[in-house]
Amino acid sequence: MPQGTVIRVQGPQVIVRIRGRDRHAALRGALKAGRRQATHPVVTGDLVRLGGDEAGGWAVEGIVERRNLVARVDPGDPRRMHGIAANVDQLVCLQSFRDPPLNLRSLDRFLLLGESAGIPPAIVVNKDDLRTGSPPSELDFYPRIGIPVLLASAKEGTAIEGLRRLIAGKQSVLVGPSGVGKSSLLNRTIPGLHLPTRAVSRATSKGTHTTVRVEWIDLPEGGAVLDTPGLRVVQPWGLRPDRLAMLFREFEPYADCQYADCLHRKEPACGVRSAVEEGRIPAFRYDSYLRILTSLDEEANRIKRRGESRR
Ligand SMILES: Nc1nc2c(ncn2[C@@H]2O[C@H](COP(=O)(O)OP(=O)(O)OP(=O)(O)O)[C@@H](O)[C@H]2O)c(=O)[nH]1
Ligand SMILES: [Mg+2]
Ligand SMILES: [Zn+2]
Missing domain, CATH: 1.10.40.50 (Probable gtpase engc; domain 3)
Structure with a gap:
């Protein structure tokens, strides 16, 4: 049975990369029934078994056991899992110095999305151009426990080379609150990329949820990075x-x-x-x-x- 990698999830349809070609595939009944336990039965990055063919259309028959899974509790229903990405090498947790302000509580929760799934995390704090004064000393702590920290600015091009090196050749997923500049940083890092970005709200200093689904982006040097919609509530799934x-x-x-x-x-x-x-x-x-x-x-x-x- 042929296999493929899910590179996009859009409702009952998914886009699967089959032998290097991106194709629509439908979900079979048994998988759809999985919605009771999970917001989406398949997740971007899933390796799936396929039925059907090029002429008659493809169908996802099953999911190959996941190497790992970035997943949170569905904020609307705590009994359901909301899977964000599967089979990744690295979780890049993004924050910004301002608009929205750096929030260490939130950062530690995002890090747990990786730690609880056995996925090595990294930290990028964006909008360094808006920083006044020296970076908070708490940020010096993370490298001491093996979690790298980059201070970046998508606007001024700071640490773009560092970010490129961090994600080169790997399967990374970029997570963080809305408006911190996840899409902006990727646009700056990857030539020819034009992900939509939008200004944060003046009134609340919060992002406007511009990215609406997980976007798979192939890297020119191999590997891929997944841009994700900003998350407000982050409770890692299955945390005891x-x-x-x-x-x-x-x-x-x-x-x-x-x-x-x-x-x-x-x-x-x-x-x-x-x-x-x-x-x-x-x-x-x-x-x-x-x-x-x-x-x-x-x-x-x-x-x-x-x-x-x-x-
Ligand atoms: N000053 C400054 N603004 C930035 C920087 N990076 C991004 N922005 C701005 O921040 C706003 C939000 O950027 P996005 O890239 O859309 O943020 P996002 O994290 O992708 O947000 P969601 O898709 O909603 O999760 C935009 O107006 C960007 O222009 C930066 O380094 N400095
Ligand atoms: Mg975005
Ligand atoms: Zn104790």
Whole structure:
């Protein structure tokens, strides 16, 4: 059975690259039924098994097991998964210094989209031309735990060469809030690319959700990069409270606590909390951790309430 790579998802139709050619394909019934558990049954980057042929049209029969998956909780229904991209090598998390302002809480959530799926993350902070004063010292922390940081400006062309090197030859997915300049940076980095971009709202300093679906962009030197629509709410799919601390890389050496199931909140003799007090774990990261942990509790309660109201 021939196979292909999904390079675009548009409703019940997908575009699949079959032996180097991009073709429409329909989804078969069994896959459509998957909508109850997932917003879209197939995801950009999926390797799929195909039925049909060039003359009569192609149909997606099944999905080859994914190497990995970038996915969040569907904000409209916490029991459903919203898959963003499959089978990627790298998750590039974009923020901007202004319009919208740099938000470390949001950045740490986006990083978890990668960490929870075993996908190495990288950070790009765009709109360096709008920065006043030196970059916040928190940004120096990430390279120490192996996450590279680039300060870029799509407007002035800063760090474009660095970004090109970062994505060269790989399958990358670019994520971040709306309006930080994901599409603008890719336009600047990839010759001949003209993705639509739009100014952020003056009133709210938020983006206007210009990119509306995941866009697959082939790189001239090989590899591809996926531009994605800005996400406002990012809760990584399948995240469990007892696994969260492991995804904060720097906690690991200190997660030696009195209780084996310690969540590093208020438990006595907690190695992680001691490390925060001694300054070995930065307070801002511990703060992110606590907020995400609380949001996981809230999400569990939301799901429980839905279940009860149905009965
Ligand atoms: N000053 C400045 N403005 C920038 C820079 N990069 C992008 N912008 C502007 O920021 C606005 C949003 O840029 P987009 O590229 O559409 O942002 P996006 O992240 O793709 O947004 P969505 O597609 O909505 O997720 C546009 O008006 C861009 O011109 C930059 O480096 N400096
Ligand atoms: Mg965009
Ligand atoms: Zn602990």
